Amino acid sequence: MKLMSGAQTQEMTLGFIGLGNMGLPIATNLLKAGYQLRVCNRTTQKAAPLVEAGAKLVSSPAETIEPGGIVFTMLADDAAVESVALSDPNLLDRFGGSGIHVSMSTIAPETARDLAEHHAKKGVAYLASPVIGRPDRAATGTLFLLLAGEGNAKQKVQPLLKVLGQRIFDFGEKPWIANTAKLIVNFNIVAAIESMAEAFTLAEKNGIPRAKMAELLSETLFSGVAYKGYGDHVARHEYEPAGFRLRLGWKDVRLVLQLAQETETPMPIGSLLRDRFLSALAKNRGDLDWSALALGASDDAGLTT
Numbered sequence: 001m002k003l004m005s006g007a008q009t010q011e012m013t014l015g016f017i018g019l020g021n022m023g024l025p026i027a028t029n030l031l032k033a034g035y036q037l038r039v040c041n042r043t044t045q046k047a048a049p050l051v052e053a054g055a056k057l058v059s060s061p062a063e064t065i066e067p068g069g070i071v072f073t074m075l076a077d078d079a080a081v082e083s084v085a086l087s088d089p090n091l092l093d094r095f096g097g098s099g100i101h102v103s104m105s106t107i108a109p110e111t112a113r114d115l116a117e118h119h120a121k122k123g124v125a126y127l128a129s130p131v132i133g134r135p136d137r138a139a140t141g142t143l144f145l146l147l148a149g150e151g152n153a154k155q156k157v158q159p160l161l162k163v164l165g166q167r168i169f170d171f172g173e174k175p176w177i178a179n180t181a182k183l184i185v186n187f188n189i190v191a192a193i194e195s196m197a198e199a200f201t202l203a204e205k206n207g208i209p210r211a212k213m214a215e216l217l218s219e220t221l222f223s224g225v226a227y228k229g230y231g232d233h234v235a236r237h238e239y240e241p242a243g244f245r246l247r248l249g250w251k252d253v254r255l256v257l258q259l260a261q262e263t264e265t266p267m268p269i270g271s272l273l274r275d276r277f278l279s280a281l282a283k284n285r286g287d288l289d290w291s292a293l294a295l296g297a298s299d300d301a302g303l304t305t
Helices: 023-032 044-052 078-085 109-121 135-140 151-164 176-206 210-218 225-236 244-263 270-284 289-299
Strands: 001-005 008-011 016-018 036-039 070-073 100-103 123-126 144-146 166-172
Touching: 008 023, 016 023, 016 225, 016 289, 023 036, 023 044, 023 070, 023 135, 023 151, 036 044, 070 078, 078 100, 078 109, 100 109, 100 144, 100 151, 109 166, 109 176, 123 144, 123 151, 144 151, 144 176, 151 166, 176 210, 176 244, 176 270, 176 289, 210 225, 225 289, 244 289, 270 289
Parallel strands: 016 036, 016 070, 070 100, 100 123, 144 166
Antiparallel strands: 001 008
């Protein structure tokens, strides 16, 4: 990797941990941009495309780290991030008293706060950079990226993040604020899915094709990414393959409701979404795309899909 500091250029190898539906295309774009990568994933076979393109596969998260280096993690949930960052008491020592950990996962703000404090004790900067976008956007480098953490560290990773997305939203010096913002974004997405589900179901029961209603909304007053991106899936009840599994969406809504409870913030729509997710999970829909939440409105209306 090349980091510019005045007229000086420092080269190092990036670490990347977590090669799931989002991590793999993100790591691929870093590799395509000319950066060297050490990669680690629980299922090693998923690293094969990156290894063929020149990345080095290592057997443990610690091996992705070099002194003063930068490591990205894109992991499924709080437990997965903590298992990497906290399970090995010597892992952060590999940074040699400096370096940067960029966590791209959607996790609880409290978890991010704990991780930031843990990293600071070892002299390692912890940045939160959760992303907005599905795997197709990750593959094309058109994600939106949230970013929060120590200023100098953010400046160093900016060139890397620009490879991955079309815009970076800076939320200041506290990493957990970026995670809070990402949870709020995800809440709005699932609220839009529920709204479309109810609207399309009402249309269907009154003689208007679901797809026609989706077209009307997305081409007029509701032309945003959520309505255009999810409207067709909801209209046609097409939820496979899953870009983001419903089970993971439930994790995010659960975190939203936890944060709301901690801050005494009523969220009536959040309570409805909680029940929609629980119903979907009870019906074995957890591995469908999270937009399959929309099936709940059709179920309630007595419509078969």
